[in-house]
Amino acid sequence: MRKLFFLLSFLLPFSSVYADESSDALALLQKMHLASQKNNYSGTFVLQQDNKIFSSSIAHRYDDGDEWEKVARLDGRAREYTRHNEDIVSYQPDSKSIRTEKRQQQDDFPAVLAFNGANLSEHYSFKLAEIARIAGNDCRVIIVEPKDALRFGYRFCAALQNNLMLQTQTTDLTNKVLEQISFSSVNFGAVDENLLKTSYQNTKDWKAVKGAVTVSTSSGWAVKKLPTGFKKIREVRRLISYHFEPNSKDKFAFHEVLQLVFSDGLATVSVFIEPVNEDQHNAVNQQGATTIFSRKQGDFWVTIVGEVPMTSIKLISDSIEYKAK
Missing domain, CATH: 2.50.20.10 (Lipoprotein localisation LolA/LolB/LppX)
Structure with missing residues (x-):
């Protein structure tokens, strides 16, 4: 004692x-x-x-x-x-x-x-x-x-x-x-207003693109087993421009992508889900701390992007499921 x-x-x-x-x-x-x-x-x-x-x-x-x-x-x-x-x-x-x-x-x-x-x-x-x-x-x-x-x-x-x-x-x-x-x-302290203005002043012939983001609550997509401590913090649908050809009259094409965002408070992982495109291929890419993992799941293309080890990316990838509502 x-x-x-x-x-x-x-x-x-x-x-x-x-x-x-x-x-x-x-x-x-x-x-x-x-x-x-x-x-x-x-x-x-x-x-x-x-x-x-x-x-x-x-x-x-x-x-x-x-x-x-x-x-x-x-x-x-x-x-x-x-x-x-x-x-x-x-x-x-x-x-x-x-x-x-x-x-x-x-x-x-x-x-x-x-x-x-x-x-x-x-x-x-x-x-x-x-x-x-x-x-x-x-x-x-x-x-x-x-x-x-x-x-x-x-x-x-x-x-x-x-x-x-x-x-x-x-x-x-x-x-x-x-x-x-x-x-x-x-530099700390007062910031000149000119430093906050864009340097592109002559943009009258530029095309305006609105980044459409809408909250999604009933997509049916979920991750069954998340890394410990991670929670879903956001689910949105994004209208994304994916096609640009300098010599084409129609320089922009758009399609909708579902984004599920998970975080443990510091690290963040996003799961992007969209219809399959014939130009897409399974891929794993590491850029610094960011891992990008893409694969086909049924008629959809799933891309996972996160500043986490591959162990967590794989856990999320193996747990993605769709339940029709």
Whole structure:
């Protein structure tokens, strides 16, 4: 009994410290998520996936509950995105098209993925680590480790000045970095209004494309067995343009795709379901932390896209079913 009492008296203070540290890390994640919405900042961030590097510029302004944002790709095909609150306008100069749609979730960098603090501690452990330096700013590192093999780990770095996420890394089960998004330069404070305007001013001959997204409640499609901790957070039908030929008069064709979205609070997996097309082939593709898995199921084509290990993708794929209502 004395030995047990001694061990408990020794261990309990440490368990309390670990619990406090986990709570502090979770609290900082929440602050970091809110900081992406409620701060004024501009700069350039870089996405590294395997041996590929892509850079984008960003400008974000917050004023009394209103958000304005512009993101422009600096590599590859030119793209610009402007946003006022939930309204997004996408500019695609190669097809001379302007697409308008509503934002579905707040998960684009520098937001914290699909952040939802409820029950995260059941599937991840959290701890605060060292002070690092990113883009000339000191930031606190948060280490997020998965408690099973069904999800990846993360390393975030929150600016000491305002809690804005300056870097996120996604790591596999061996702690190898699969993907990284990081500011290479960032400025805090007032944002010039011109930085929020599109650079494509002469668009009178561009085609307007409305991104039709409608909530779906009775599709009949379901995933019987999800990875532990994942829940369906959204089911929508999207009208997607899938055909573009520069020399064709009819440059756009559209078809409807059902999208089921699942999340454990950090990681997100989408299941896209559409009619079979003769040009489609079974495929598995890994891009950084993102796995893309496509296959035929009856008269439908199923594509699963998620920032999770292949184990979770396979579990979802094997559990997709349709029940007519």
